[in-house]
Amino acid sequence: MANKYIFGSGISALIFKKFNSEYEIISPDEKVGGQLTKHKNLLTTFYIHNTPETKSLLDELKIKYKEKRLRIYYYYFGKLLENLTKEQKINIIKNKLKEWSYDSNSCDIDNLVLSTDNTYLDILDCKVEELIDKLTPESYTRGSVKLINNNRQFFIYKDEKGELITEKYDTLISSIPANIFFPLMYNYKRSYYLNYLPVTFIASKNKPRFIKEDAIYYVCNDTLCYNRCQPYGDSGYIYECTGIIDDETIEKQIGGVISVERRYVGILKDEEINNFNNIKFIGRNALWNSNIKIQDVIKYAKEFRRSKNDKV
Numbered sequence: 001m002a003n004k005y006i007f008g009s010g011i012s013a014l015i016f017k018k019f020n021s022e023y024e025i026i027s028p029d030e031k032v033g034g035q036l037t038k039h040k041n042l043l044t045t046f047y048i049h050n051t052p053e054t055k056s057l058l059d060e061l062k063i064k065y066k067e068k069r070l071r072i073y074y075y076y077f078g079k080l081l082e083n084l085t086k087e088q089k090i091n092i093i094k095n096k097l098k099e100w101s102y103d104s105n106s107c108d109i110d111n112l113v114l115s116t117d118n119t120y121l122d123i124l125d126c127k128v129e130e131l132i133d134k135l136t137p138e139s140y141t142r143g144s145v146k147l148i149n150n151n152r153q154f155f156i157y158k159d160e161k162g163e164l165i166t167e168k169y170d171t172l173i174s175s176i177p178a179n180i181f182f183p184l185m186y187n188y189k190r191s192y193y194l195n196y197l198p199v200t201f202i203a204s205k206n207k208p209r210f211i212k213e214d215a216i217y218y219v220c221n222d223t224l225c226y227n228r229c230q231p232y233g234d235s236g237y238i239y240e241c242t243g244i245i246d247d248e249t250i251e252k253q254i255g256g257v258i259s260v261e262r263r264y265v266g267i268l269k270d271e272e273i274n275n276f277n278n279i280k281f282i283g284r285n286a287l288w289n290s291n292i293k294i295q296d297v298i299k300y301a302k303e304f305r306r307s308k309n310d311k312v
Contacts (some may be wrong), residue, residue, distance in 0.1 A: 003168060005155075007145055008175035010034025012283025012297045014135035015057070016173055019301040020308075023173060025140035026157060032140065033132040034175075035263070045201070045230065045238055048131075050122040053295040058124060061134045065126035071215040072119050078221065080210050082119050092220045092227075097267065099197065099243035100225040121216065148172075148184045150276050155184075171278050177265055177285040178273055192271055194288060199266025202239040203232055206256035211237070225253045242267060280304070 004020075006013045009027035011034060017023055031037050036046060048054050050067055058065050074081045076088055084092065143157040146164065154168050174181050179194040208229055211217060217229045228240040239254055244262055251257065268290045273281055282300060284292035 003170045004173075005167070005169055005171075006173045006175060007181070008034065008283075008286075009140065010175055010283065010285075011036055011132065011135075011294065012286070013173070013175040014132065014137075015294070015297050016175070016282055016301045016304070017137055018135055019298075019305050020173075023171075025137060026143050026145060027140060028142065028144040030142075032136050036128060036132060045228075045240065046128060047121065047123045048126065048128070048294055050124050051295040053298040054124055057298055058126060058131070061131065063126050063130055063134060065124040068123050068125040070121045070123060071213065072121060073210075073215055073217050075208075075210045075217055075219045075221065080212075088220075092218050095220040096218070096227045096242060097197065097269075100227075100241050100245060101243065145176075145184060147186060148181075148279075149187055150185055150279055151187060153278055169278070171280070174279060174281050175283045175286050178271075178281070178288040179265065181281075181286065192273065192288070193269070194271065195269040196265045197242050197267040197269075198244050198262065198264045200241045200243065200245045200250075201261045201263070202226070202241065202245075202250055202254055203258040203260075204237050204239060204254050204256045205235065205258060206254060207237055225249060 004023045006017055006023045006025045007027075009025050009029050009032035013025055013027075013034070014032060017025055025032070029037070047070075048058075048065075055065075071082075074084055074088070074092060076084070076092070081088070141157075141159075143159045143165065145155055145157045147156040149155070153170070154166055155172070156164055156166050159165055178192065179196070182188065182190045182192065182194070208217070211229065211231070214231050219227050219229060225245055226239040226241045230238055232238040236258055244264075247260070250260060265285070268284070268288055270290055271288045273287045273289070275281060281287050283297055284290055
């Protein structure tokens with residue numbers, strides 16, 4: 001095997017692998033793509049931002065796309081707004097960063113960033129499934145990492161047959177969530193909190209009365225269990241709710257349910273994760289930073305490749 005590895009097989013891992021082909025992916029998943037493969041409703045709320053980096057990647061992979069501008073609206077206590085005051089923005093974020101049944105005054109915030117500071121989001125509309133397919137490597141190692149020693153530079157994983165395999169490494173790239181990675185390092189004294197909130201995604205045939213076009217709608221209303229909604233396909237809508245919501249509440253408040261998906265690590269409470277000498281982190285979950293986007297991963301993967309080539 002190689003002595004350079006990538007833990008995880010989500011979109012960040014696949015992008016890194018594309019630009020650093022000598023690295024071997026290790027993942028327990030039968031199909032690569034991570035959360036975007038496992039959660040269909042999450043896939044509909046995943047956007048590729050329109051940037052030079054993302055355009056270049058899609059062009060290189062020969063993936064067709066359309067440049068699209070999505071408007072952003074705010075349904076704020078019964079009123080549909082295009083712009084927010086600072087106080088309104090704080091309330092919108094507080095509403096998102098609490099479980100749906102809690103009062104918003106029970107949480108503090110220090111990050112005032114929504115998806116964008118603008119009233120719109122410029123995206124590249126393409127088939128994300130095609131992107132994952134074209135980034136999928138010819139082969140990868142199926143296995144679940146069980147232990148990491150960062151000083152002696154080895155890790156142990158369980159393969160498909162259930163056997164424990166020990167591997168030495170020169171460099172590790174971790175794309176797996178930080179709250180999963182750090183407990184695997186038995187000799188590391190962790191100083192991170194790694195707090196998070198679960199999220200429930202509901203696909204429904206029912207249209208909220210405030211939706212007027214294909215756009216993203218943030219919601220702040222004490223009578224509603226969801227904090228975001230947007231059109232889904234030709235005749236559906238995706239509702240995003242913070243917390244694990246029971247089926248009875250979903251049926252009562254939303255109805256017309258097509259499917260429900262619950263993500264237990266949905267909203268990250270951001271922290272600064274630092275790289276090690278021989279272990280680097282990539283992607284929003286590994287870095288525990290909700291502001292990391294695809295273009296940031298592309299930049300890092302390319303810079304990493306250039307820095308290694310410069311040393312040769």
